[in-house]
Amino acid sequence: MEKLTPLFTLRDVGVALNGKQILSALDLEIMKNRATFVMGRSGAGKTTLLRVFNRLNDCFPGCTTTGEVQLHRDHGVVRPYSGEIPLPELRRLVGMVFQHPNVLPMSIRNNIVMPLATVHGVNRADAMDAASQALKEAQLWDEVRDRLDTDARTLSGGQQQRLCLARTLAMKPSVLLLDEPTSSLDHKAAKGIEELLETLKGRxxxxxxxHSLDFALRLADDIIVLREGQTYRHLLPQAIKGESGTILAELEAMY
Ligand SMILES: Nc1ncnc2c1ncn2[C@@H]1O[C@H](COP(=O)(O)OP(=O)(O)O)[C@@H](O)[C@H]1O
Ligand SMILES: [Mg+2]
Known part of the structure; x- marks a missing residue:
C-alpha cells in the first residue's frame, strides 16, 4: 500500500476572533492525495478550519491564529504563519472553492485567463491553454467550448461552480479546499459536482x-468531525461503519 504522507500538520491550533475562541486545541494531519471530509453542525467552525490552511482568516480584523501549522513540501517543511512561504504562493498552492460560486463578472474564458495572466504573470497564450485544460478537467469544456466569450454569469449554478473549480485547478494547486460546494445547487447539479470530485480523488x-454523510462515506479517506470548535472525532469511514453503528448513528443525528 502506498505510504501516507502529510501535506498539512496542525498542532494545538486555535483561532480567536475579537477575543472569542472559534477553534481550539486542534491536532490533525491532512494526508497527501487523500480526501479528508470536515463535518459538524452549522457554526462548529468548519469554514474557519478551511481558512486556516490558506491564511484567509487573516482577512478578518481582530482574528488571531495560534499554535503550529506546517505545510510539507518536497524540499521540507514550511510554516505559513511564520512567513516561511509568501502569501500569494500559499494561496496558489491552497486553492479554495466556496459555498456559493463566485464567478468574476467577465467572460467564461477570462475567469481563468485573467487571474493567471495578471496575478501569476502567465503569458496569454499559455493561460489560454491552461484554461481549456482546466475546463476539460472540470468537465465543463463540452458545454462552453462554443461560447467562451460569453459572460460567465449566464451559466447555470452547477456550471458556475465547475468554472470556479476550473479556475482553481488552472493554478496547479497542491490542495483543494471545498466548502460545501454543492449546497447552493439543485440535486442534479450537486450530483454532477460530486461525480466530478470523485474523478479528482487520488490525484x-x-x-x-x-453535510452529506452518504457522499462522505463514498468519497472520504478520513473524516474530521468538529464540535464547538474542537476536534470531536477523526476517523476513517471504515471505522465509522465498523463501530457497531454507534458513531454512524451520532453523525446521522447531527444532520
Ligand atoms: N467573520 C466572522 N465574524 C464573526 N463571527 C464569525 C466569523 N466567522 C465565523 N464566525 C463565528 O465562528 C463560528 C464558526 O463559524 P464557521 O467556521 O463559519 O462555522 P461552520 O462553517 O461550521 O458553519 C460561528 O459561531 C460563527 O458565528
Ligand atoms: Mg461554513
Whole structure:
C-alpha cells in the first residue's frame, strides 16, 4: 500500500476572533492525495478550519491564529504563519472553492485567463491553454467550448461552480479546499459536482466540508468531525461503519 504522507500538520491550533475562541486545541494531519471530509453542525467552525490552511482568516480584523501549522513540501517543511512561504504562493498552492460560486463578472474564458495572466504573470497564450485544460478537467469544456466569450454569469449554478473549480485547478494547486460546494445547487447539479470530485480523488489532496454523510462515506479517506470548535472525532469511514453503528448513528443525528 502506498505510504501516507502529510501535506498539512496542525498542532494545538486555535483561532480567536475579537477575543472569542472559534477553534481550539486542534491536532490533525491532512494526508497527501487523500480526501479528508470536515463535518459538524452549522457554526462548529468548519469554514474557519478551511481558512486556516490558506491564511484567509487573516482577512478578518481582530482574528488571531495560534499554535503550529506546517505545510510539507518536497524540499521540507514550511510554516505559513511564520512567513516561511509568501502569501500569494500559499494561496496558489491552497486553492479554495466556496459555498456559493463566485464567478468574476467577465467572460467564461477570462475567469481563468485573467487571474493567471495578471496575478501569476502567465503569458496569454499559455493561460489560454491552461484554461481549456482546466475546463476539460472540470468537465465543463463540452458545454462552453462554443461560447467562451460569453459572460460567465449566464451559466447555470452547477456550471458556475465547475468554472470556479476550473479556475482553481488552472493554478496547479497542491490542495483543494471545498466548502460545501454543492449546497447552493439543485440535486442534479450537486450530483454532477460530486461525480466530478470523485474523478479528482487520488490525484489531488481534497479537503471537503459537506453535510452529506452518504457522499462522505463514498468519497472520504478520513473524516474530521468538529464540535464547538474542537476536534470531536477523526476517523476513517471504515471505522465509522465498523463501530457497531454507534458513531454512524451520532453523525446521522447531527444532520
Ligand atoms: N467573520 C466572522 N465574524 C464573526 N463571527 C464569525 C466569523 N466567522 C465565523 N464566525 C463565528 O465562528 C463560528 C464558526 O463559524 P464557521 O467556521 O463559519 O462555522 P461552520 O462553517 O461550521 O458553519 C460561528 O459561531 C460563527 O458565528
Ligand atoms: Mg461554513
Amino acid at each position: 489531488y489532496t481534497l479537503v471537503v466540508v459537506s
